[in-house]
Amino acid sequence: MIKVVLVDDHPLIRKGLSQALNKDEISVVGEASSLSEGVALLNSTTPDICIVDLNLGSASGIELIKVGIVQNPNCAFVVLTMEDDLDTLITAKAAGARAYITKGSPVENLIEVVKTVLTDRKDFIKLGSFKDGAKRKDFGLTERELEVLQLLSSGATASAMGSILFLSEATIKSHLAAIYRKLEAANRAQAVSIAISEKLILK
Template sequence: MVATVLVCDDLPLAREAMRRMVAAVPGVTRVVGAASGEEALQRWPVERPSLVIMDVRMPGIGGVEAARRLLARHPEANVLMATMAEDGDGVARAVASGARGYLVKDVSREELATAVLQALQDVSRRRGGNRTRAVLTGRAPVLTEREQQVLVGMSRGRSNAEIGRELFLSEDTVKTHARRLFRKLEAADRAQAVAVGFRWGLVR
């Protein structure tokens, strides 16, 4: 896998920190930066990156609107939103426009690598008709109360351990609920599960 990733964040330090973390992901050969949504829109046709990591909140048109415009002009674009843990509204609007999911800004290196690799591997699947779209052609999946609670926790950027503490469950039990949740939503990972959840209105 040979991939270019575009990191868009208006804060130079945050942008550079994310750039360094992404550059360490296996298969990523080049990371370019953009300081605004406007710049990301200008650079995408030139760079044709395999993945865009777009900050949700930025001056100017902002990350959500930039993602919407980018995906409207280039439906093949692959976008992950970078967000603070509680910015669910921005993530929901971006996902509704076609973003494949989100990253919490204080994500660990391991979690970032997993999310980036998953997003890059999904490029071909999305071009061929993604699983999320297929799920939405049927009825909304029926979740148990615990599965719903776990999904809400994921949408807020909580780790399995944090979700467990909030629900008074062990981390292993949370993982069990998460696996069942992924099967019901036909999601490969947390980001896709949250994306499906937002689209079905299971989380807000």
């Protein structure tokens, strides 16, 4: 049985998801509407999968993913949101999400993701139509380098980044060297400062 928790600040959405998912080998074992409730729920239920919205009132689902991965590293985080821009998807992926689904996707697709995301931990799953974010200077950074840059801003070590992105520490260091070169940054702090000011990553 796959244990699932739902974290969304809309009761009707949680109810609909619970009704759709509670069948066959899937069991919804808890619901939460905020960041604090979500953290407590992850502690009390140790689920296999957490389906989380990015907008949790005054908090972000990204925060829950970052905290949740530390306290429950075996839990797969699936983002279900109205946000359909690639910048947000990249940020969620860098935070540790295993899948990203827009709320316009058929519920059957969500069910399929729930059933497969635990067995396919190396491939990031995305479902929905996505658009480019606001035009900005990108410094020639690749999608992977943006993921590393987002993790860099959270204080993650090269080893930790490698574990999250399924890359070797040497590969991460190679990406970091490329990031510093492209941003013309001398160190981690300067790279993060430039990235935030240029809106390459979220704070």
